[in-house]
Amino acid sequence: MLDSRKRANEKWLAANYEQISFRAPKGTRAQIKQWAEECGLSMASYIQQACKEKAEKNLKKS
DSSP: OOHHHHHHHHHHHHHHOOOOOOOOOTTHHHHHHHHHHHHTOOHHHHHHHHHHHHHHHHHHHO
């Protein structure tokens, strides 16, 4: 990939996305990856969906 394309991709990602990182006990990553694969999702999509579902559930309780 050309350097100019890499810079353009990095610029677009910085303008449109945020990176979130967190620490979890050993084995958690593998478990999340397995669950995501079973659902046909990437790990990122799986975690985003899980967070949305949790938020919706909490809103219904309120």
